[in-house]
Amino acid sequence: MKKIGVLTSGGDSPGMNAAVRAVVRKAIYHEMEVVGVYQGYQGLMEGEFKLLEIGDVGDIIQRGGTMLHSARSLEFKEDEAQLQAIERMRAAGMEGLVVIGGDGSYRGALALSEKGFPTVGVPGTIDNDIRGTDYTIGFDTALNTVIEAIDKIRDTATSHDRTFVIEVMGRDAGDIALWAGLAGGAETILVPEEATNIDEMVKRLQRGKERGKKHSIIIVAEGVMSANELKNILLDKGIDTRVSVLGHIQRGGSPTARDRVLASMMGAHAVEVLMNNVGGRAVGIRNQAVVDYDLKEVFETEHHLDQAMFKLSKELSI
Structure with a gap:
C-alpha cells in the first residue's frame, strides 16, 4: 500500500494521540502517505481528510484526547453510509484504514473490511473491554486518575469518619472499578459482571465498624447502578454515606x-499489517507481546473479569 488513512472514533482515551503519531511516522518511514480522518466515521462519510506530515504529529504524544477529534455516528451503521465512506476513501487514494477506538468503532471497522476495504482496529478505550487484548490504550491512565481520587477522598473519609461511594466508568465492564478498588484499598467493589449482594456488603461494613473502623470506601461501576442509587439503598439499611461521581x-x-x-507499539503494528495488504484484523497485546488477530474474534467472545483478582479484593477487604 502507498496511502492509508487513520481515524479515532467513540469515546476518547489518553494515548490515542500517541497511536496516531505512531501510525503516521511508521508509515512515512516506509515511504507511505497517511491521511488523517477528522471527526471519526462521520468525517469518513463527509470526506474530512487531511494529508498528515511528520510535523503534524509532533508534540502530541504527551497530550490526552485526540487531535483527529471524535464523533459518534448512528448513520454509519447503515450499508449505504459505509459504501459512501469507502467511495470517499478510494477517491482520495486510500488503500487501507487504521481505526483507533472501542467496541463500536471495531464494528465499523469490521463492516468496512467485509465490504472489501482493508481495515485494522487498534484498541483505544479506558474500559479495557476489547476481547483479544490484555490491555487497551487509556486504561492505565484512567486507573491512575481514579486511584489518585480515591486516595484524596479517603483522607476526607478518615477525617470525618464516613463511608464514601465512588462511582467510576464501566457500563459493561468492571475493570476500572476492580483494578482501582484493589489498588486503592476499597472495602467493597461492585462490578457489572458479578451479582450485587447488598446484605453481604452491609455485613462487611458493620464488621469493620465493630472492630473500630470508622470509614469505608465503596467503588461502584456505572453499569451496576449510580452512586446515588446505592447511597439511598444504604441509607435504608441505616448507613449514611457521601457520594463522589468521577465522570x-x-x-x-x-x-x-x-x-x-502501548499506543506506539500498537499503532506501528497496525501499519505493518496493512503493509502486507491484510485487513479485517485487530491489534492487541498478549503476554507482553504485540499481536494481531481476526476482528471477528472481538465479537465472538464475552469480556471476562479477572476472577482471581476479584476474589483477592474480597479477601483483603475483610
Missing part, C-alpha cells in the same frame, strides 16, 4: 508512560 475526568489527562508505549 469524564477519567478520560482526560496526559497518558502514562505505559499507555504511550
Whole structure:
C-alpha cells in the first residue's frame, strides 16, 4: 500500500494521540502517505481528510484526547453510509484504514473490511473491554486518575469518619472499578459482571465498624447502578454515606508512560499489517507481546473479569 488513512472514533482515551503519531511516522518511514480522518466515521462519510506530515504529529504524544477529534455516528451503521465512506476513501487514494477506538468503532471497522476495504482496529478505550487484548490504550491512565481520587477522598473519609461511594466508568465492564478498588484499598467493589449482594456488603461494613473502623470506601461501576442509587439503598439499611461521581475526568489527562508505549507499539503494528495488504484484523497485546488477530474474534467472545483478582479484593477487604 502507498496511502492509508487513520481515524479515532467513540469515546476518547489518553494515548490515542500517541497511536496516531505512531501510525503516521511508521508509515512515512516506509515511504507511505497517511491521511488523517477528522471527526471519526462521520468525517469518513463527509470526506474530512487531511494529508498528515511528520510535523503534524509532533508534540502530541504527551497530550490526552485526540487531535483527529471524535464523533459518534448512528448513520454509519447503515450499508449505504459505509459504501459512501469507502467511495470517499478510494477517491482520495486510500488503500487501507487504521481505526483507533472501542467496541463500536471495531464494528465499523469490521463492516468496512467485509465490504472489501482493508481495515485494522487498534484498541483505544479506558474500559479495557476489547476481547483479544490484555490491555487497551487509556486504561492505565484512567486507573491512575481514579486511584489518585480515591486516595484524596479517603483522607476526607478518615477525617470525618464516613463511608464514601465512588462511582467510576464501566457500563459493561468492571475493570476500572476492580483494578482501582484493589489498588486503592476499597472495602467493597461492585462490578457489572458479578451479582450485587447488598446484605453481604452491609455485613462487611458493620464488621469493620465493630472492630473500630470508622470509614469505608465503596467503588461502584456505572453499569451496576449510580452512586446515588446505592447511597439511598444504604441509607435504608441505616448507613449514611457521601457520594463522589468521577465522570469524564477519567478520560482526560496526559497518558502514562505505559499507555504511550502501548499506543506506539500498537499503532506501528497496525501499519505493518496493512503493509502486507491484510485487513479485517485487530491489534492487541498478549503476554507482553504485540499481536494481531481476526476482528471477528472481538465479537465472538464475552469480556471476562479477572476472577482471581476479584476474589483477592474480597479477601483483603475483610
